[in-house]
Amino acid sequence: MKVVIIGAGNVGYHLGIKLHQVGVEIVQVFSRKYQKASRLALEVGSKPVSNLADISKEADLYLIAVHDSAIREVATRLATLGVSGKLIAHTSGATSIQVFENAGFSRFGVFYPLQTFSTSRIPDFDKxxxxxDANNPDDLSVLINLASKVSSNVNKINDQQRTLLHVAAVFVNNFPNHLFHIGDKLLEQGGMDMDLLLPLIQETVDKIENNKPNKMQTGPALRKDDSTINQHLKMLEKYPDYQELYRLLTHSIQKVK
Ligand SMILES: NC(=O)c1ccc[n+]([C@@H]2O[C@H](COP(=O)([O-])OP(=O)(O)OC[C@H]3O[C@@H](n4cnc5c(N)ncnc54)[C@H](OP(=O)(O)O)[C@@H]3O)[C@@H](O)[C@H]2O)c1
Structure with missing residues (x-):
């Protein structure tokens, strides 16, 4: 299978490398920044391009890994470049599959890896x-087969399910990570290190492997321990943003079932 990777950011970079490792031919890597395209192209034995007009018309799949807000623009431009009959897919959790029909493509799908990617960290793809998703059964099989080469956890997920998954993913990854950052900053104030919190973070995740998170909640909010809550709010007076978050989350733990 010949694939063109469009976008050499966090996802394009790691996906490109993994697909190459499992024997998929990456014919081109596109990035608006030639250097970025070159870096990935070099690793996957491919050709870098920084002008969409130079995109190969010979690929079997055009994999779009650009910002959500640019998918429509990139697809619309590609459709005018003679590949509108080829299979195209994006890697976004939040973008409808219909973006491609609106752009003028007849065969399209979604290839969304539900994980947090940073260029500096190699992901464990198998997990x-x-x-x-795809707009026809044949291309659904093509994309499922491709995903199965890199992961043993491949799911057919429709637009509605995927957007729900994406908002849930923001709640369980982006928001807790921001809270880890706040914990880190608070410890810094007392000359302590984030390492002190890591066993607690790990246990929180381990516990929910076999239990509903709601059943595993502990702490002053759940116990309605007002004296401790007020003490924490007082300590946070000099950080009004953290104080507001503390109030909101305390309220949510006490009210949301
Ligand atoms: N990061 C994650 O954890 C993650 C996980 C799953 C899915 N996704 C999805 O994967 C996609 C890519 O995310 P990412 O994290 O890889 O983003 P990223 O690291 O910010 O890279 C996105 C790339 O989009 C390109 N781009 C932005 N605007 C463009 C435009 N108008 N035309 C052409 N290229 C443009 C940028 O290229 P230049 O270098 O040319 O500026 C950039 O390299 C998104 O749809 C995202 O929702 C991300």
């Missing part, structure tokens, strides 16, 4: 749930 990543891939959420796959």
């Amino acid at each position: 990543i749930p891939f959420c796959i």
